[in-house]
Amino acid sequence: MGVLISPIVFAADSGLAGLLGNPILPVLLIVPIFYFLVIRPQQQQRRKTQDMLGSLKTGDRVLTTGGIYGTIVGFRDGVVQLQVANQVRVDVARSAISGLAAEESDGKSDSSTERSAGGRETARSQAAGKGKKP
Incomplete structure (x- = not known):
């Protein structure tokens, strides 16, 4: 049962x-x-x-997947020609462009505004508010 x-x-x-x-x-x-x-x-x-x-258009500043910054100066069948320095042009595949480069506010990089003398504050430390006050 x-x-x-x-x-x-x-x-x-x-x-x-x-x-x-x-x-x-x-x-x-x-x-x-x-x-x-x-x-x-x-x-x-x-x-x-x-x-x-x-x-993308001519004159855009871009970053490639290889880490190269350049300005677009021309296009061909799937190839973009970048100017990476004066008199230096590089052809890269359109698919190798990872994005538009960030625009800098004053046209100078952070490394060019740093001071190299010892004891002086750098532009980065001034921007962060960690520098000495005059």
Whole structure:
């Protein structure tokens, strides 16, 4: 008689435990989570990068994936010609451009405004408010 009762007992317990006992349900819950946490942000980043590469124009200052800063001076079939110094031009693939370079406020780099004499404060320490007051 115990054998006949046990299927009835298990059949009566078909609430939430029976729903979560189905192995396909966790997979169906993971797929949308994976989409919103991984796939969608990658698609948005790719779209943003493609828009940036499509809007490049002559005169833009860019940074390549190799870490080279340059100014765009020309375009050819998927190749961008950058001027990296006076009389120095480099051809790079359009896909090798990682983004537009940040514009500097006064046109000088931080290293050129630092003072080299000992004991004097640098431009960086002045900007940070850590320098000596006159």
